[in-house]
Amino acid sequence: MNPGRSVCCGRSAGFxxxxxxxxxxxxxxxxxxxxxxxxxxxxGLASTRRAVDLQRDMRASMAxxxxxxxxxxxxSFSTSGVYIARYSNLPPKSVYSSTSNLFYDRDTTAAxxxxxxxxxxxxxxxxxxxxxxxxVVLALGTSxxxxxxxxxxxxxx
Numbered sequence: 560m561n562p563g564r565s566v567c568c569g570r571s572a573g574f575x576x577x578x579x580x581x582x583x584x585x586x587x588x589x590x591x592x593x594x595x596x597x598x599x600x601x602x603g604l605a606s607t608r609r610a611v612d613l614q615r616d617m618r619a620s621m622a623x624x625x626x627x628x629x630x631x632x633x634x635s636f637s638t639s640g641v642y643i644a645r646y647s648n649l650p651p652k653s654v655y656s657s658t659s660n661l662f663y664d665r666d667t668t669a670a671x672x673x674x675x676x677x678x679x680x681x682x683x684x685x686x687x688x689x690x691x692x693x694x695v696v697l698a699l700g701t702s703x704x705x706x707x708x709x710x711x712x713x714x715x716x
Contacts, residue, residue, distance in 0.1 A: 606703065613699050613706045616661075616677040620654070620697055621708055623663050623676060624686075627652050628693050628712035636686035642693070643667065656684045661697075683707070 574582075624642070628634060631644035640656040650666045654676070661677035661684060682705060683698035691714045698707035 609701055610704055613680060613701070613704065616680060616699055617697065617706050617708060620661055620676040620699075621695070621710065624654060624693075624695055624697075625710075625712050627654065629715050631714050634686075634688045634693055634714065636688050636693075640684055642684075642686045642695075654684075656681055661699075 627642075627644040630646060632647045633645045634643065635645075636642045641653055642655070643651050643653045645651045650668045653664045653667050655662055655664065659677075659679050659681045660675060661681045663674045663676050665671075665674070677699050680699040680701060682700045683696055685696045687694040693712045693714070694709070695712060696707070696709045698705060700706065
């Protein structure tokens, strides 16, 4: 008997090369499956984030437009994509588009920091103004998804 080897039932203890290859193959298959699941999960998370960001930008934009319109004394929309609401006791406010961004300017008479309502996702911004209402069409989107809203906002004044 060899002093450094244990023997069980006539065989030496340990794994054969074929057993090791099968074990490595099983581990590789498991790693591939787990990796594919993780990648699908991360893709789903990124898609959900984009959808949440679009919805957030849409809500913020529509809330700003509604607030401007409700308290305005007069409104206008230019062909260059600028919606202006005028007030009897406040400076005019505007929402305007620039490339694929939508901005809010709370005081058009003074230079200041305009607030970005939609960052790089603006597809459509159009306002049709009547005497006491504004018909707003807004679409935001990425290459994967788009959200749009068409709403009639009434002026209270």
